[in-house]
Amino acid sequence: MNSFSDVIDALGVPGASGILGIPESHVRVLKARDSIPPDYFKRIVDSAEGQANSITFDLLYGLRDEKIAHKRPAAATIRPAFASEVPRSVASRKRAGLRPAALAGQSR
Structure with a gap:
């Protein structure tokens, strides 16, 4: 068995459904x-x-590890280091009881 689809084929969709306690339609989604x-x-x-069918933890975790290794890396996201660096809209600043960013440095 070289894939999770092969595992599901070995169990059969109705068999996998009974084993996992999920509807057959969900088993088909897992297979796809x-x-x-x-x-x-x-x-x-x-x-x-x-x-x-000689399905073991070694087999299943091996398939999982192989799948993770072949997964494309997620796109890097740039996140602000501090909450103060998060831009806020004028409306959200007003809701929070803050002055708009353009007026934040001015005295009242």
């Missing part, structure tokens, strides 16, 4: 995404179908 959340691994490994 080639993904099984780790929360479900124990249920699969402990099931009779999982044991009959």
Whole structure:
């Protein structure tokens, strides 16, 4: 088995649905995404179908690790270091009881 889709094929959609306790439609979504959340691994490994198909934690976590390694890195985001650096709109400053940024340095 080289993918989570293969794991689902080995269990069968109705079988996986029963093992995981989710609707068959959701199992089909997992298969299409080639993904099984780790929360479900124990249920699969402990099931009779999982044991009959030699599905182990090593296999499932290996597939997961491989998938993570091939995932594209997320786009870098630039975040302000301090809350004071976050730009605020005039309306949000007024709601917070603050003066608009243009008037913040002026005395009342």
